[in-house]
Amino acid sequence: MNDKAENSGASVRADAARILARVVFDGVSLRAAFEARASRSADPRDRALLAATLFASTRWWLRFDSVLAQMLERGLPDKARDIHSLLVLGFVQIEIMRMPDYAVVAACVDAARLLGQPRHAGLVNAVLRRFLRERKALLEEADRDEISQHAHPRWLIERIRGDWPRDAESVFEENNREAPLTLRVNRRRCAREDLLGRLGQAGVAAHAPLHLADAIVLEESTDVSRLPGYAEGHFSVQDGAAQRVADLLDLADGQRVLDACAAPGGKAAHALERADVELTALDSDAGRLPRLRENLGRLGLEANVVHADAARSKDWWDGRPFDRILLDAPCSATGIIRRQPDIKLHRRLADIAPLAAIQARLGAALWPMLAPGGKLLYATCSLLRAENEATVARLLDTFSDAKAMPIHDRHGRAAGAGRQNLPGHKGMDGFYYALLEKTR
Missing domain, CATH: 3.30.70.1170 (Sun protein; domain 3)
Incomplete structure (x- = not known):
């Protein structure tokens, strides 16, 4: 390997360590942080290595951070958090990504210097070399705790086991795979x-x-x-599970359609690709609308793009009912951890009840906007029953003119009035669907 390639490898690892530290310790979005950095890299190979390292390291952080804790009598100081991240990603490159052992060690040692912490270069070298010698015993010890064994936070392990007891182990495994x-x-x-x-x-x-x-x-x-x-x-x-939304909406030319939480526009665009409908793409986050418009423009599609809270109908609704409403509700995103592994680090149990309240509020506000005979599709990328079947059950209890429509079993397994696709089923993400028809 020439000097230029070696320097490139160290530089990518230094960049990855900086970004990983921001994701883990500051709660920054992994995808946003990666895209901001990757846009400055001219070499596609460097971008690919950066992406693979970041996503794998975030996915496996809870496992290999516990390994590092075994190896250090005292934790690293806050000012050395980039080194902390560098060590974890070094373990991941060796154990998960199967990169050449000593090439990883050498590049990480050089990366410590690029991070402005040459005093820690010796520590990085010693810790990674010890990992190479003792990794079997270190990983066996990590397996003694379910958090590090599954690389999931305890609250999520408990909720998945409670909601899907027969499938929990496979869900953990699928969440730790790279999605197609x-x-x-x-x-x-x-x-x-x-x-x-x-x-x-x-x-x-x-x-x-x-x-x-x-x-x-x-x-x-x-x-x-x-x-x-x-x-x-x-x-x-667009993942296959999200593509099934257009199938379930049963679209036809001339229909008036609302996508109530539309950004970044994938499902709205798919609806427009399927049929000549009058579509309103609504979202409460103004910052996400430019990307929605950009996506529609690239695809040659047109929609009425509106910035508004879907539940505040007086701010945006003209009173004409919709034939179809898609409520792709804000949720915990626990079904797409394969694609967004930082969910495991950023989401908390305390988030679930407020999210369920938002889902119920949106559903109750949108139902009166549906025309008689029209259909509302409730969808989330969550695995949690509290956000899915419980929300739909409340809607059915609240509105006497709401009827749950049958959904074919190819869309996953029965979950209350809807169906749940679990991560990895036919290669797709975790996704929930419930289709409600307005009977009068």
């Missing part, structure tokens, strides 16, 4: 088979899953903006 990269073909601009052909010609291995009408699954993750058809709006990135 799934595209949604824009059928208004491209046929799925045509895009598959273009990807094949570009050397990108991919397949079209039979259970999803518009999906293409890539065999390896990549920078999608460099794929053929991206600039022309031929596809978007």
Whole structure:
């Protein structure tokens, strides 16, 4: 390996350590922090290594942080938190990413100097080399505690076991896997088979899953903006579980449709790709609307984009009822941990009750806006019954004209009036769906 490559490896690890420290200790969004840094990197290989290291290290933080605690009699001081993160990512690169042992050690030692902490370079070298010698015993000790064994916080372990006792172990395992990269073909601009052909010609291995009408699954993750058809709006990135929303909405030309929590616009765009509907894309976060508009523009789609709180109808609703309403409600996002592993570090048990209250408030406010015979699809990317079937049960109890519609078992397993897709089922994320019809 030449000096330039070695320096690049150390630099990427230093960047990863800085970002990881912000994610873990400051509660910064992993995706936002990565995208801000990656945009400044000219080398796609460096961006790929940075992404892989950050997502794997965040995913496994709770396991390998416990390993580090075993190895240090006293914890590192706050001012050395970048070194703390560097050591954890070093363990992860060795054990999870299966990178060459001593190349990781050497690059991490150099990264400690790039982080402005040369005094800790010796510590980094000693700790990583000890890990190489003793990792079997260290990992066996980590397995004695369920938090480090599963790399999940205790509250989430307990809730998943309580809600899905027969599936809990597989959920933990799936949450710790890298999710496949799934595209949604824009059928208004491209046929799925045509895009598959273009990807094949570009050397990108991919397949079209039979259970999803518009999906293409890539065999390896990549920078999608460099794929053929991206600039022309031929596809978007969207997990298969989210793509099923458009199927369940049962869309037809001429319908008036509301996406009540629309940003960043994936499900709204899919609805517009499926049918000529009059769609209102609403969101309460003004900061997310530019991205929604950008996504619609790239795909050649139009919607009435509105900044408003869906529950405050007097601020935005013109009084005309909707034929379809999608309430993709704010939730704990515990079903998409594969894609957003920082959820395990940032979400708290205390968040669940307030989220359930928001979900109930939105559902109660939106129901009167639905036309007789219309349908409201309640969806979340949560695994927790308190946010899903309990919320839908309250809606059914509150409104006598609400009727739960049957959903085919291909959409997961029964969960109250709806169905729950668990992480990894047919390669998809965890997602909940309940379809309610207004009977009068």
